[in-house]
Amino acid sequence: MxxxxxxxxxxxxxxxxxxxxxxxxxxxxxxxxxxxxxxxxxxxxxxxxxxxxxxxxxxxxxxxxxxxxxLREDEPVDHALIKRRVQAAVERRASNADADPQALVQLVDGEQDGLPGLLVHGYGGPGGYLVCQFNAAGVDLWKVPAVQALIKATGCPNVYERADELVRKAEGLPITRRVLAGEEPPQRLMVRAGGRLAPMDIRTGFTYPR
Incomplete structure (x- = not known):
């Protein structure tokens, strides 16, 4: 090591x-x-x-x-740690995700959840989509167990990887945008923001003009 x-x-x-x-x-x-x-x-x-x-x-x-x-010397970094922290992050925000299936809800917030560089948003509940950003080399290396844990914690089978080009370049990581599990989100979905619905491509975060 x-x-x-x-x-x-x-x-x-x-x-x-x-x-x-x-x-x-x-x-x-x-x-x-x-x-x-x-x-x-x-x-x-x-x-x-x-x-x-x-x-x-x-x-x-x-x-x-x-x-x-x-910061714990007795805590190894392994599959169990990744899965445990993903589960805890999703559970903390479960009520937000259930409140409005048309909202794009943050389920994992990087360092705040002990998963530095990992951002995850959910749309549509268990039958919807998860959009992940692996913005650091550490979580990128643990991508498979992280996705497995997300599917188990949310019940959502559809996981898409979104890439922040500037952030991943700064990390020396390749720019990847792809389906990690299940189906790719449609190009346009109606997403609620600020109390109003607007068409959005959740794969990129682009909101279409009305």
């Missing part, structure tokens, strides 16, 4: 709860070259005195070089 050593005095933000570790805060990264070059690989983060600080997803191609998964 990779080990990231933080520069002396640069661990303050991490200890205060900042989930991002910038390239400028890193003293060195130890590990096999294959792991260092693997975008999103899990790394142990330690202080200059070698004290455990976190487990994080490492990406040498991004200015945000590491994104924290957990």
């Amino acid at each position: 990779l080990t990231i050593t933080i520069k002396q005095g640069k661990e303050a933000g991490l200890l205060a709860g900042d989930p991002w570790i910038y390239l400028s805060a890193i003293d060195k990264v130890d590990g096999k070259p294959s792991e260092r070059n693997k975008q999103g690989a899990t790394a142990i983060v330690q202080s200059s005195s070698r004290k455990f600080l976190a487990r994080a997803a490492y990406n040498a191609k991004s200015q945000i070089a590491a994104r924290v998964w957990t």
Whole structure:
């Protein structure tokens, strides 16, 4: 496994709860070259005195070089963690999703849900669609278990990957827009925003002019 050593005095933000570790805060990264070059690989983060600080997803191609998964030394980053956090995120917002099936409801909100870089919106309830953005290398690497967990947590079989081109380029990730499970959303759906219905392409977020 990779080990990231933080520069002396640069661990303050991490200890205060900042989930991002910038390239400028890193003293060195130890590990096999294959792991260092693997975008999103899990790394142990330690202080200059070698004290455990976190487990994080490492990406040498991004200015945000590491994104924290957990501050707990006894919590591994594995399929179970991804599925547990997806389930918890969906459960927190279940009432919002049930309130209006024509609304585009956020179900997963990245760092807030312990899933840095993952944004998920749902439309139409269990028979509708999920639109996901994998905006960081760590969650991109765990895409399969994340999608499996989303389908199980929501009962929605249709999952589409939307790409924020600027964000994924900054992460050194390819631009992918595709169906990950089930069927692709139609080009136009009536979506409620601000109390009014408007035609939208939920694959891109584009709202058609009236």
